[in-house]
Each structure stands twice: as structure tokens, then as C-alpha cells.
Amino acid sequence: MAIQQVSTQDSVQPTTTPEITVAGLGKRYGPSVVLNDINLSIAPGEIHGIVGENGAGKSTLLKILGGAIVADYGTLSLDGQPVKISSPRDSIARGISLIAQELALIPERSVLENVFLGRWSNTAGLARIGSDAEHFARLIDETGFELDPSAIVGRLPIGLAQQVEILKALARGAKVLCMDEPTAVLNEAEKARLLLVMKRLAAAGTTVILVSHYLNEVLELADRVTILRDGRHILTGVAQEQTPESLVRHMVGRDVDFLIPEIPEVGAEAPTALKVSGLSSSKVAEISLEVRRGEILGLAGLVGSGRSETLLAIFGADPATAGTVEINGRRIPGGSVARAIKAGIALVPESRKEQGLITVRPVSENIALATLAKRSLAGFVKWQQEKKAVAAISEAVDIRGVRQNMSIAGLSGGNQQKALFAKWLLDPPSVLLVDEPTRGVDIAAKTRIHKMIAELAAKGTAVVVVSSELEEVIGLSHRIKVMRHGRIVAEFDRNASRDEVMASAFLK
Amino acid sequence: MTTTETIAAPRPAQKKKFDNKYRDFGIVFGLIAIMLLLALNTTTFLTGQNFINLFDQATVVGLLAAGVTLCIISGVFDLSSTATLAVSSIIGVTITQQFGVAAGFFGALIVGTLMGALTGIIVVLTKVNSFIGTLAMSIIYRGVAIVITGGAIVAPLPEQMDSFRTWTWPSLLGLSAGSVLMLAVMSGLGILLWRSTFGRRIYAVGGNKEAARLSGIRTGSIHVAVFAISGLCAGMAGMILASRAGSAAPSMATGIELTAIAAVVIGGTSIMGGQGALWRTFAGVMLLTVIGNGFNLLHWDTTYQQVVTGVLILVAVAADGLFKKKYGS
Numbered sequence: 001m002a003i004q005q006v007s008t009q010d011s012v013q014p015t016t017t018p019e020i021t022v023a024g025l026g027k028r029y030g031p032s033v034v035l036n037d038i039n040l041s042i043a044p045g046e047i048h049g050i051v052g053e054n055g056a057g058k059s060t061l062l063k064i065l066g067g068a069i070v071a072d073y074g075t076l077s078l079d080g081q082p083v084k085i086s087s088p089r090d091s092i093a094r095g096i097s098l099i100a101q102e103l104a105l106i107p108e109r110s111v112l113e114n115v116f117l118g119r120w121s122n123t124a125g126l127a128r129i130g131s132d133a134e135h136f137a138r139l140i141d142e143t144g145f146e147l148d149p150s151a152i153v154g155r156l157p158i159g160l161a162q163q164v165e166i167l168k169a170l171a172r173g174a175k176v177l178c179m180d181e182p183t184a185v186l187n188e189a190e191k192a193r194l195l196l197v198m199k200r201l202a203a204a205g206t207t208v209i210l211v212s213h214y215l216n217e218v219l220e221l222a223d224r225v226t227i228l229r230d231g232r233h234i235l236t237g238v239a240q241e242q243t244p245e246s247l248v249r250h251m252v253g254r255d256v257d258f259l260i261p262e263i264p265e266v267g268a269e270a271p272t273a274l275k276v277s278g279l280s281s282s283k284v285a286e287i288s289l290e291v292r293r294g295e296i297l298g299l300a301g302l303v304g305s306g307r308s309e310t311l312l313a314i315f316g317a318d319p320a321t322a323g324t325v326e327i328n329g330r331r332i333p334g335g336s337v338a339r340a341i342k343a344g345i346a347l348v349p350e351s352r353k354e355q356g357l358i359t360v361r362p363v364s365e366n367i368a369l370a371t372l373a374k375r376s377l378a379g380f381v382k383w384q385q386e387k388k389a390v391a392a393i394s395e396a397v398d399i400r401g402v403r404q405n406m407s408i409a410g411l412s413g414g415n416q417q418k419a420l421f422a423k424w425l426l427d428p429p430s431v432l433l434v435d436e437p438t439r440g441v442d443i444a445a446k447t448r449i450h451k452m453i454a455e456l457a458a459k460g461t462a463v464v465v466v467s468s469e470l471e472e473v474i475g476l477s478h479r480i481k482v483m484r485h486g487r488i489v490a491e492f493d494r495n496a497s498r499d500e501v502m503a504s505a506f507l508k
Numbered sequence: 509m510t511t512t513e514t515i516a517a518p519r520p521a522q523k524k525k526f527d528n529k530y531r532d533f534g535i536v537f538g539l540i541a542i543m544l545l546l547a548l549n550t551t552t553f554l555t556g557q558n559f560i561n562l563f564d565q566a567t568v569v570g571l572l573a574a575g576v577t578l579c580i581i582s583g584v585f586d587l588s589s590t591a592t593l594a595v596s597s598i599i600g601v602t603i604t605q606q607f608g609v610a611a612g613f614f615g616a617l618i619v620g621t622l623m624g625a626l627t628g629i630i631v632v633l634t635k636v637n638s639f640i641g642t643l644a645m646s647i648i649y650r651g652v653a654i655v656i657t658g659g660a661i662v663a664p665l666p667e668q669m670d671s672f673r674t675w676t677w678p679s680l681l682g683l684s685a686g687s688v689l690m691l692a693v694m695s696g697l698g699i700l701l702w703r704s705t706f707g708r709r710i711y712a713v714g715g716n717k718e719a720a721r722l723s724g725i726r727t728g729s730i731h732v733a734v735f736a737i738s739g740l741c742a743g744m745a746g747m748i749l750a751s752r753a754g755s756a757a758p759s760m761a762t763g764i765e766l767t768a769i770a771a772v773v774i775g776g777t778s779i780m781g782g783q784g785a786l787w788r789t790f791a792g793v794m795l796l797t798v799i800g801n802g803f804n805l806l807h808w809d810t811t812y813q814q815v816v817t818g819v820l821i822l823v824a825v826a827a828d829g830l831f832k833k834k835y836g837s
Contacts, residue, residue, distance in 0.1 A: 315722070337722060338726060340724075341724040347722060354718060358711070358712050358715035358716045360783050361712065365711065368708070369712055369723045372705040372709070379705055381705055381708060
């Protein structure tokens with residue numbers, strides 16, 4: 001079903017808060033459906049929580065409501081009238097404002113200028129600051145914020161900058177605030193203040209739609225909660241009838257859509273390959289873990305819990321402030337990726353495009369990059385040997401239908417990911433750190449990559465796997481450690497249930 | 509239906525490949541076209557002496573552009589090259605006065621390399637945008653040049669003058685020794701970029717610095733190294749320029765650093781880093797030189813030469829940008 005065509009001519013700024021109804025809402029990116037058949041109604045003045053796992057589709061839903069993303073299917077109605085919202089501008093005109101995690105403010109300018117960004121009152125292009133200041137004073141009265149209009153936004157603590165963003169939305173006549181993880185970056189005091197603000201706004205008739213990982217917070221604040229799982233609408237219910245445990249139960253328990261290969265047991269006598277003791281960086285604290293040869297350790301946790309940062313600290317890419325890393329009993333000096341690689345550590349990073357690929361260079365150069373010195377003579381590349389080595393490893397990791405000299409940007413996501421593995425397999429490492437090994441790849445490539453990780457472990461490589469997909473972590477790993485707020489908070493063996501792991505990641 | 513589809517399918521790929529190739533060698537076609545035009549319209553273009561002149565005119569820009577190419581491919585700009593040129597040739601001349609011509613030339617190269625390395629270290633350590641960082645360094649170096657000379661011109665002793673002019677002497681194929689040095693440096697750095705592990709790392713750092721770092725490449729060292737090489741090239745260019753003029757001065761070659769960057773860009777090396785080659789820079793330098801030569805031979809007003817150069821830069825950069833948009837990266 002296509003989105004109903006409705007003219008945008010009648011976009012009059014509403015004076016009352018509309019009731020929001022979505023019917024059959026869906027969104028897909030290529031072959032993957034991220035949101036499917038969402039039916040939901042949000043009453044005026046309601047605080048509505050949306051919860052779900054990483055990748056459940058909650059941010060996508062929020063962004064569709066806020067106009068940042070256009071739905072592929074279904075209708076969105078305000079007070080029963082189907083509307084077409086195709087840009088943030090449209091939704092602002094309808095009284096809906098999206099407050100994203102990254103604030104859209106101009107840090108060098110004052111609070112006042114930011115609140116009325118682009119809509120300063122003026123006479124023939126000359127600013128009428130007094131008029132804006134009056135309006136600002138009214139808004140401050142309504143919200144009870146304590147903000148100095150002349151303060152420079154960039155120098156405000158993040159909690160106050162968020163208030164500027166909220167004021168900006170209200171100044172534009174927002175009746176509905178869509179907030180994406182608003183408390184993620186706040187400290188306890190700021191958090192408490194924001195929760196109070198949301199309650200006050202709702203009491204004054206503003207609808208607040210809240211996406212958050214913090215279930216206690218959602219339950220405390222929200223009137224009703226919607227639970228999403230794998231892009232599907234599981235349940236919408238009164239918050240008071242739910243507990244954190246009941247929410248988690250609804251958030252997990254999906255069908256496994258891929259097969260995890262057989263993971264062989266690790267012999268009891270297998271020596272420790274990787275030993276991390278009390279490792280801290282600016283992002284993680286007191287990380288201690290041991291992985292034996294042939295063992296796969298999974299790191300689970302929410303986005304932002306410090307999983308990737310743990311890998312970067314072990315790899316020497318983020319400077320360590322304390323702690324040690326030992327490979328096969330030998331301590332490696334921190335702070336240098338080159339030394340970590342020399343000691344036998346490899347990292348397949350989280351973001352292919354930003355951290356993994358040299359997109360403008362050919363496949364062969366990308367694969368050969370980390371082991372250039374192995375195939376060189378007096379500083380020159382032995383290119384015949386390189387060609388053979390790259391061809392052999394490409395076949396081993398099953399990169400199909402690829403000319404070595406084509407740009408790596410032209411490969412499918414799955415083949416790109418396999419190429420990143422191939423890069424390290426040219427000189428098999430003792431410790432392989434893998435971050436989101438199958439993000440954005442198709443099922444066939446995913447299965448192949450899982451098999452590859454299992455085979456590497458079977459040959460004696462110690463592996464640390466980070467993934468937002470809980471099945472992947474549980475299925476691949478011998479043991480699982482769970483992270484929260486930059487620390488390891490729990491450990492499970494591979495017989496752990498999803499619910500247990502999820503609970504320790506989400507709950508205190 | 510199925511048959512037509514299978515027949516039709518490969519076509520876009522072939523077209524893409526052709527466009528790719530065409531873009532790759534556009535600069536060469538341009539150069540050949542202009543040379544043909546000049547050969548047909550003048551009697552003097554296709555003469556040995558004219559070619560010797562052409563290479564002489566290309567020498568200083570060519571040497572500077574060779575070093576700058578490595579910088580741009582690795583993702584940094586070097587605006588300090590001609591300031592380095594001035595200081596290194598002034599110090600070279602001063603050494604010549606004391607210790608002789610050979611020591612002077614050698615000294616100029618050492619000073620150029622060290623100054624380039626210093627520029628690199630400062631840019632890497634302060635994490636200043638290389639454009640601004642090297643601009644600041646170039647102003648500092650020009651100032652240093654004035655401090656050393658007191659603003660005056662320095663020259664070797666009269667009895668040293670003959671051997672000081674070594675780089676203007678004819679050598680291989682009648683080309684001046686300076687031109688031969690430029691060609692040798694172009695070839696040497698070209699091969700280094702094309703086949704060495706260092707060259708691979710330069711491309712990687714310019715293509716994606718973070719990915720290069722996570723592959724174990726010391727990106728800071730690579731940047732210091734390319735700035736040092738650019739400094740060495742500037743030292744050579746300064747040596748040749750001083751050898752021609754018989755003297756060195758603080759204001760030497762002012763503005764030529766921009767011509768060098770223009771030549772690199774016109775050749776088709778991407779200013780975004782990670783892509784390009786030294787043969788491209790050679791073609792870009794020759795294109796600019798031949799255009800200048802053509803204006804002379806055709807007795808056109810050389811004022812318009814600048815307009816043509818500017819248009820060429822725009823066309824080269826716009827073509828690069830349009831290509832990226834079309835085929836993505």
C-alpha cells in the first residue's frame with residue numbers, strides 16, 4: 001500500500017495537540033524490512049515510551065513520526081486526518097518536533113539565537129532582539145527552565161543544551177516532542193531534571209514520545225509503552241501494568257533466522273592467549289578478561305555500553321589510562337596499533353566504511369595493507385607474490401566474482417566484510433577481535449562469516465566477538481561477558497538464555 | 509524477454525569501464541591535442557631547442573609538484589614548498605661561499621629535507637589543518653630567509669660562478685642537467701609511489717586515515733616522510749633556480765607553490781587524497797608549460813594565459829567531483 005496522497009496545502013499550525021494515529025506503517029532498506037505493519041495511536045498530552053532491543057526499529061519509528069524519514073507503507077493521521085509528512089519542515093509545520101541524540105544547535109551562538117534559529121523576528125531583515133527576548137521569557141515561564149538567553153550554547157553542559165533544543169521546538173509551536181534517547185548523555189541530576197520537564201510539558205498538554213534503553217526510566221515516566229521487536233509491533237500497554245522484567249520478556253524471544261555453526265569445545269589444557277587486566281581508557285573502566293586458545297568470548301551489551309571501545313583499547317587504538325594486555329604471556333606496550341599487530345592481535349572494526357575500508361583503493365591493496373612488509377624486498381612490493389597471496393585468501397574466504405584491481409567500494413557489503421577478514425588471515429593472528437562481524441550483510445555471507453570465525457577458533461585463534469545481535473553472540477561464543485556503562489557487569493556460559501543476558505544488559 | 513535482458517545486462521558495465529578509462533587518460537589526450545595544435549600552427553614548436561626550453565621551464569614547477577603530489581595523495585597540502593626553496597638555496601649559497609660548490613648543493617638538499625620534516629612534525633603534532641599549518645610555516649620560513657640575508661641577494665664567490673652554474677649545463681639529449689634531475693626525480697618518486705610499500709601506505713593514509721591506522725600504519729610518520737620528501741624536492745628546485753640566477757634571495761619563487769598544486773590537480777590527482785599518480789603530475793606540469801610556450805610561439809597576449817590556467821583547474825576539479833558523484837565511493 002502506498003502512502004495516501006494528501007495535499008500539504010492545509011498545513012495550518014495546530015493550536016491544540018493532535019491525536020497521532022499510524023496504520024500499517026512500514027519501512028525497508030533494500031531487502032531488509034526494519035519496520036513492519038505498525039498500528040498505534042497516541043493521545044494528546046500522553047507520554048508514550050517506545051522500547052526494544054538494538055535494531056528493533058524504535059528510532060526508525062520515531063524518525064518517521066518526526067519527519068526525518070519517510071515511511072514506505074501505511075498512513076499517518078493527525079486527529080483522524082491522513083497527512084503527508086515528507087520532511088522535518090512538514091512535521092514542524094504540523095506541530096511535531098524531533099529531538100535527535102545529536103543536538104541540532106549552533107554551538108558558537110547564544111541561547112536566544114539558537115532558540116529562534118532561522119525564525120528571528122525582524123523588520124526588513126533587521127533583527128528585533130527585544131521581541132525575541134519577550135517570547136523567550138514567556139517560554140521560560142511556561143517550562144520553568146533556568147537558562148541565560150545570552151549564554152553561548154557550546155559552553156553549556158549537555159543537559160542545558162538539551163533544554164535549548166526543547167525550547168527551540170516549543171518556540172516553533174511544537175505540540176508533540178519526539179525524543180530519541182534523551183537521557184543517554186546526561187548525568188543523574190540532569191536526568192532527574194529532564195524527567196521533571198517532560199512531566200510538566202505533558203501536564204500542560206504536550207505529547208512526549210520517548211525512545212529509551214532505560215526501562216526503569218520509561219516505566220516511571222510514560223503513561224503507555226509500545227514494545228517493538230525486529231521491526232514488528234509486539235504490544236502497546238499501560239506502563240503501570242508492566243515491570244522491567246515483563247518488558248524484557250516481550251523484547252526478546254524472536255525466531256533465529258540463521259544457523260550458527262558447530263562450535264567445538266575448548267580443551268581444558270588450552271593455554272591463555274589473551275589476558276587483559278584492569279584495562280581502562282577514556283571510554284571503559286577496569287576491563288579484565290582472559291581468552292584461551294581456540295576460545296570465543298562474546299561481549300554483549302547495549303549500543304554505547306563500551307563494547308567497541310573495549311576492543312579498541314585492547315588493540316592499542318584508544319590510549320589506555322591503566323591496565324595491561326598480554327598475548328601468550330607476553331605483555332605488549334600499549335598505545336600502538338602497530339605493536340599490537342606485531343604481537344599477534346587483529347581487529348575487524350565496527351564500521352566498514354569509516355574504520356575498515358580504503359574505499360578509493362582496489363580490493364587487492366585493501367587486503368594486502370596490513371601485511372605489506374611480509375611480501376616486500378628492500379621496501380618494494382613483490383607484486384607477483386602479492387597477487388597470488390591475495391587470490392588464494394580471497395578464495396579461502398569466498399569472495400566471489402571479484403577482480404582484484406576493482407575498487408573495493410564496488411563490492412557487496414558481505415564481500416567487503418569478508419575482505420576485511422581476509423586482510424588479517426594473510427598472517428593468521430593469535431587473537432582476533434571482531435566488532436559487529438555481520439552488520440548489514442545478507443544471510444549467505446552471514447553464515448559464511450560465522451563459519452569462518454568458528455574455523456579460526458578451531459585452529460587455535462582466540463576470538464573476541466562483539467555484536468548487537470544477541471543470537472550471534474550467544475550462538476558463537478563459549479562464554480559471554482555483558483557490559484554496561486563501560487564496565488563488565490556479568491558473565492554467562494554459552495547455555496545462558498537470551499532473557500538472562502538481556503536482563504543483565506538492560507537492568508541494574 | 510529473458511534473452512534481451514541477458515544481452516542487455518553487460519552494457520552499462522562496459523560503458524562505465526570506458527568512461528573510467530577516458531577519465532583516466534583525459535589529461536594525456538588534452539596534452540596531445542594542444543601539442544598537435546601547436547605543431548600544425550607554428551614552425552618552431554617541433555624543434556629540439558624548443559623542447560629543451562620546454563623542459564627547462566618545467567623543471568622548477570616539476571620538482572615542487574613531484575613532492576606536493578605525495579603530500580596530496582597522503583591527504584595533506586604543502587603550501588610551504590617555495591619558502592623552503594628560498595631558505596635552503598640561501599643557506600646553500602652561504603655554504604658554497606665557505607666550503608665550495610659541491611658542499612653548498614649538498615647543504616641545500618639537507619636543509620630542504622630537514623625543513624620539510626619540521627613542517628611535517630609540526631602539522632602532525634599540532635593536528636592543525638595542513639592547509640593552514642603549512643601556510644603559517646611558509647610565512648615563518650620566508651621571514652627566516654629575510655633574517656638570514658638581511659633582505660639582500662646572496663651570491664657565490666665570483667671564481668665559484670662557473671661550477672655553480674652546473675645545473676644549466678647541457679647533458680643528456682641536450683637537456684640541461686636540471687631538467688634531467690627533474691625527470692629522474694619524477695621517475696624515482698613515481699616508481700616509489702607505484703610499487704613500494706611506502707607508496708601503498710601513502711595511498712592508504714590519504715584514502716582513509718582511520719582505516720590505515722587500524723591496519724597498523726603509523727600515519728604521523730607517513731605524513732612527516734612526505735613533507736620531508738617535498739622539502740627535498742624544494743631543496744633541489746632551489747638549487748637549480750639559484751644555479752640559473754647565480755644567486756639566491758628571500759623572495760625566490762614566490763607563488764610557484766600554487767602553480768605546483770595546480771599542476772597536480774590538473775593532472776587528475778584527487779585533492780581528497782588516496783588517488784593519483786606521478787605521471788599525472790608530469791602531464792599536468794607539461795600541459796601548463798606547453799600552454800605558456802604556445803602563447804609565446806603564437807605571439808598571443810600572455811595575460812590570457814592565467815585565465816586559461818584557471819579554467820583548466822576548475823575543469824579538472826569539477827570533473828573529479830562529478831565523477832565521484834556519478835559512481836560513488
